[in-house]
Amino acid sequence: MSEFELIRRYFSDLGAARADVSLGVGDDCALLSVPPDQMLAVSIDTLNVGVHFFPDVDPASLGHKALAVGLSDLAAMGAEPVWATLALTLPDLDLDWVHAFALGFGCLADVYGVRLVGGDTTRGPLSVTVQVHGLVPQDMAIRRAGARPGDAIFVSGTLGDSALALRLRQDGKEIPSELQQRLDLPEPRVALGLHLRGIASAAIDLSDGLAGDLGHILEASGVGAELELKHLPLSPRVAEAVAESRDWSLPLQGGDDYELCVCVPPDRIEMVEVLATTLGVPLARVGWIRSALGIEAHLPNGGRSLIAARGYDHFTAIHPG
Amino acid sequence: MSEFELIRRYFSDLGAARADVSLGVGDDCALLSVPPDQMLAVSIDTLNVGVHFFPDVDPASLGHKALAVGLSDLAAMGAEPVWATLALTLPDLDLDWVHAFALGFGCLADVYGVRLVGGDTTRGPLSVTVQVHGLVPQDMAIRRAGARPGDAIFVSGTLGDSALALRLRQDGKEIPSELQQRLDLPEPRVALGLHLRGIASAAIDLSDGLAGDLGHILEASGVGAELELKHLPLSPRVAEAVAESRDWSLPLQGGDDYELCVCVPPDRIEMVEVLATTLGVPLARVGWIRSALGIEAHLPNGGRSLIAARGYDHFTAIHPG
Numbered sequence: 001m002s003e004f005e006l007i008r009r010y011f012s013d014l015g016a017a018r019a020d021v022s023l024g025v026g027d028d029c030a031l032l033s034v035p036p037d038q039m040l041a042v043s044i045d046t047l048n049v050g051v052h053f054f055p056d057v058d059p060a061s062l063g064h065k066a067l068a069v070g071l072s073d074l075a076a077m078g079a080e081p082v083w084a085t086l087a088l089t090l091p092d093l094d095l096d097w098v099h100a101f102a103l104g105f106g107c108l109a110d111v112y113g114v115r116l117v118g119g120d121t122t123r124g125p126l127s128v129t130v131q132v133h134g135l136v137p138q139d140m141a142i143r144r145a146g147a148r149p150g151d152a153i154f155v156s157g158t159l160g161d162s163a164l165a166l167r168l169r170q171d172g173k174e175i176p177s178e179l180q181q182r183l184d185l186p187e188p189r190v191a192l193g194l195h196l197r198g199i200a201s202a203a204i205d206l207s208d209g210l211a212g213d214l215g216h217i218l219e220a221s222g223v224g225a226e227l228e229l230k231h232l233p234l235s236p237r238v239a240e241a242v243a244e245s246r247d248w249s250l251p252l253q254g255g256d257d258y259e260l261c262v263c264v265p266p267d268r269i270e271m272v273e274v275l276a277t278t279l280g281v282p283l284a285r286v287g288w289i290r291s292a293l294g295i296e297a298h299l300p301n302g303g304r305s306l307i308a309a310r311g312y313d314h315f316t317a318i319h320p321g
Numbered sequence: 322m323s324e325f326e327l328i329r330r331y332f333s334d335l336g337a338a339r340a341d342v343s344l345g346v347g348d349d350c351a352l353l354s355v356p357p358d359q360m361l362a363v364s365i366d367t368l369n370v371g372v373h374f375f376p377d378v379d380p381a382s383l384g385h386k387a388l389a390v391g392l393s394d395l396a397a398m399g400a401e402p403v404w405a406t407l408a409l410t411l412p413d414l415d416l417d418w419v420h421a422f423a424l425g426f427g428c429l430a431d432v433y434g435v436r437l438v439g440g441d442t443t444r445g446p447l448s449v450t451v452q453v454h455g456l457v458p459q460d461m462a463i464r465r466a467g468a469r470p471g472d473a474i475f476v477s478g479t480l481g482d483s484a485l486a487l488r489l490r491q492d493g494k495e496i497p498s499e500l501q502q503r504l505d506l507p508e509p510r511v512a513l514g515l516h517l518r519g520i521a522s523a524a525i526d527l528s529d530g531l532a533g534d535l536g537h538i539l540e541a542s543g544v545g546a547e548l549e550l551k552h553l554p555l556s557p558r559v560a561e562a563v564a565e566s567r568d569w570s571l572p573l574q575g576g577d578d579y580e581l582c583v584c585v586p587p588d589r590i591e592m593v594e595v596l597a598t599t600l601g602v603p604l605a606r607v608g609w610i611r612s613a614l615g616i617e618a619h620l621p622n623g624g625r626s627l628i629a630a631r632g633y634d635h636f637t638a639i640h641p642g
Contacts, residue, residue, distance in 0.1 A: 022360060027465050027541070028397040028526060029362035029455065036357035039343060041350035042438070044406040044452060048445035076349040085365040087408070087450045117363070120450075124369035129408045129441075129450040131365060134350065144348050205349055220348070 006095060007121050010102040011086065014116040015109030018082065021117055030117035032083060038135040041079035045069045049126040054169075059097045061184040062128065063104030068186045069207065070132030071112060072258040075193030076205040078142040079134030081112045086119040087129040112190055140197045147202040147221035147263040151289040154272060156189050156259040156281055159210055160238040163254025179237060186258035192281050193260060199268050199275070206257040210286075211295060214261055215309025221263075224293040227307070230300045233284035248297075252307060263289055327416060328442050331423040332407065335437035336430030339403065342438055351438035353404060353454070360462060362400035362455040366390045370447040375490075380418045382505040383449065384425030389507045390528065391453030392433060393579040396514030397526040399463040400455030402433045407440040408450040433511055461518045468523040468542035468584040472610040475593060477510050477580040477602055480531055481559040484575025500558055507579035513602045514581060520592055523584040530574040531607075532616060535582055536630025539616070542584075548608035548628070551621045569618075573628060584610055 012025045023031035034040050047066055049055055067084060074081050086105070090098070109116060114132070161182035168175045175183075189205075196203060202221060204213045210232075218224055232251045234242065241250055262283075264272050269285070276283035290296075295307040333346045344352035355361050368387055370376055388405060395402050407426070411419070430437060435453070482503035489496045496504075510526075517524060523542060525534045531553075539546055553572045555563065562571055583604075585593050590606075597604035611617075616628040 023462070023464065028394040028524075029364045029400060029462075031398075031457070031462050032361040032363065034355040034361055040353040040355055040361065042353065042406060042452075042454075043350045044408050044439055044450075045441050046408045046410055046443045046445075046450070048410055048443055051444050073349040077352075079350060085363060085452060087365050087367045089367060089369055089448065118365055120366050122367045122369055123372050124367075124448060125446045127410065127445060127448060129365075129367070131363075131406060131452050133363075136352070141344070141350075141352050143344065203349075 007093065007098050010098055011116060011119050014102060014106040015084070016113045016115055018113070018115045020082065021115050024115065024117045025119060030085070032117065034135065038137055039141060041074060041077050041134040041136050041141065042131060043070050043073035044129060044131040045073070046127060046129040058184065059100040060104030063101040063106070064108045064185050066128040066130045067105050067108045067114070067132070068188050068258060070130050071188035071190055072186070072205040072207070074132055074134035075189045076142065076203045076260055077134065077136060078140060078193050078197040078203070079136040080194060081114045081132060081134050081190060083115050083117045083133040084109065085131045086116060087122070088119065089122045089124040089127040091124065091126055136197070142193070142196060142200045142203040144202055144204055144217045144220035147217050147223050147289045148265065149223055149289050149291040150266055151201050151263040152266065152269050152285050153214070153225060153227070153287040153289065154262045154264060154283050155206070155210065155233055155286050156192055156283050157257070158233045158235040158238065158282070159206070159257055159259065160250035160254040161235050162256035163250045164238050164241055176237060178235070183256060186256065188258060189260045189281065191279055195275050195279060196262060199264065199271055200262045201265050202263040204261050206259045206261055208255050209253040210261060211252045211307050211309055214295065217261065217263065218293070218295070218309060224290050224295065225287055226290055226296045226298060227287035228298045231284055231286045233282060233286070328414065328419050331419055332437060332440050335423060335427040336405070337434045337436055339434070339436045341403065342436050345436065345438045346440060351404070351406070353438060355456065359456040359458055362395055362398050362457050362462065363452060364391050364394035365450060365452040366394070367448060367450040379505065380421040381425030384422040385429045385506050387449040387451045388426050388429045388435070388453070389509050389579060391451045392509035392511055393507070393526040393528070395453055395455035396510045397463065397524045397581055398455065398457060399461060399514050399518040399524070400457040401515060402435045402453060402455050402511060404436050404438045404454040405430065406452045407437060408443070409440065410443045410445040410448040412445070412447055457518070463514070463517060463521045463524045465523055465525055465538045465541035468538050468544055468610045469586065470544055470610050470612040472522050472584040472586055473590050473606050474535070474546060474548070474608040474610065475583045475585060475604050476527070476531065476554055476607050477513055477604050478578070479554045479556040479559065479603070480527070480578055480580065481571030481575040482556050483577035484571045485559050485562055497558060499556070504577060507577065509579060510581045510602065512600055516596050516600060517583060520585065520589050520596070521583045522586050525582050527578040527580045527582055529576050531582060532573045532628050532630055535616065538582065538584065539614070539630060545611045545614040545616065546608055547611055547617045547619060549619045552605055552607045554603060554605035554607070
């Protein structure tokens with residue numbers, strides 16, 4: 001048996017057993033059953049060494065994160081996770097590393113009832129591509145294009161923690177463990193996404209920063225938004241960093257949050273607030289949709305400022321006050 | 322608009338329009354419909370620069386090949402291609418390169434009625450991961466595990482052309498255009514695969530060489546095989562190389578053929594021979610399945626030799642005669 005075959009063995013039985021998998025890892029294709037009343041939702045994402053993670057990344061964390069990123073996309077769509085495929089490019093055959101990666105991937109897959117059904121292992125610079133597959137009843141998927149003027153905008157969890165962790169690392173400073181965990185082990189908001197079916201008018205997961213990702217909803221829906229910056233949900237560390245620097249780029253343009261940004265019609269706002277309490281998911285109301293295009297921020301000092309609807313590609317810090 | 326957004330535009334409308342795509346590129350997930358009587362077949366494959374292709378690869382050829390490799394897996398399963406996703410990692414933003422890549426990918430997608438429904442574009446060393454999605458009626462998929470003693474073994478097309486092209490390049494020799502084309506622009510045997518539903522007992526696509534890939538069928542089916550080397554289908558160039566060197570490794574262990582290796586029960590052999598004629602696909606009968614494990618080669622000189630059921634991982638040349 002070759003080392004590559006050994007590695008494949010680590011991936012031959014990962015995640016939850018599922019009756020809808022007729023054939024999993026080990027043939028030319030996996031064979032899968034989609035129930036007749038459900039649509040298939042799919043999303044593919046790549047994480048590259050030196051771009052999306054550091055070379056010294058903990059392999060179990062990388063396995064977790066590579067799957068979590070995709071599950072977050074399913075959550076934003078209101079889709080129930082079912083299967084994943086994995087294309088893993090490795091520079092060498094470090095069996096301990098692969099074992100740890102598979103553990104991280106497999107544990108998260110177990111938690112969400114996901115089965116790894118196929119994959120490819122190749123040689124090259126370290127890179128992980130995962131495709132996730134979910135199910136959502138016909139016409140119940142939450143799309144980006146459904147936001148309407150008057151809708152409230154909610155954000156789950158807290159914003160900017162991963163970006164602060166990255167900034168501290170780049171500055172050579174110590175990273176508090178709660179920030180490191182947000183960067184390394186994001187928890188996709190799967191339960192929230194499922195319960196937002198039939199409630200949310202639009203949703204997106206926050207991978208490139210609130211301004212850019214909300215901008216995708218606005219563009220798809222042909223609307224604009226106003227944000228109350230003082231209502232952005234911030235952890236104590238990020239709140240402190242924003243207060244010290246008077247720079248809102250951490251929560252507005254920071255990436256890797258993997259929280260949900262959700263638009264909700266006025267008559268369903270109360271329903272969403274009850275839902276958040278029931279699920280135990282922090283959900284902050286941060287603004288509203290308007291018909292005028294663009295994102296206008298209400299600054300804590302009472303001023304207003306237009307925010308560029310951009311994420312990582314075109315980083316634009318705003319310095320209110 | 323950022324350059325990455327420009328690149329995404331090249332991929333927003335690739336391949337055939339399909340009514341079963343409710344939502345394609347541009348949201349958190351694609352939304353797809355699978356007919357109630359069909360199973361979903363999926364396969365994911367990665368091609369990395371310096372491993373699977375040369376840095377000076379023609380981008381249109383790479384786009385073609387990245388999709389063809391997946392379609393070949395669907396063909397081996399008897400699945401009808403429907404959708405693809407693409408994770409493309411680029412070292413820089415060369416718009417001309419990306420445009421050509423998208424053309425190559427899109428043309429092949431059009432030919433086979435495939436729609437590109439999602440993707441991810443990231444920075445890093447050049448790498449292409451494609452997941453293909455196909456449909457196959459319940460219980461009609463052709464698996465690796467169905468070969469039985471007495472089945473005939475057929476191989477489509479010719480073997481070893483891509484491996485010879487690679488060898489010539491590595492030796493710094495000129496590559497005849499017909500070999501270069503086999504390496505760069507493989508044609509997946511989709512029509513053949515679809516027509517083998519209900520006829521073939523097992524099939525696999527030849528990506529790592531006949532010995533290794535047939536070995537996967539044998540392992541999954543718990544059987545062995547005998548091969549008549551003089552019946553292996555060889556192009557004139559490969560036949561010449563084998564005759565000169567008396568080395569059968571090109572057709573037996575050469576990769577990148579993307580032909581089908583198919584097992585057929587005795588009572589359906591005639592049906593398959595008629596099918597090959599009808600489809601205009603060359604199909605050579607190269608051996609048969611036996612109950613004794615291992616692959617035994619009948620050499621042209623009348624001798625016999627056991628062949629290692631291995632592909633690229635453990636390259637073992639055999640020197641008969």
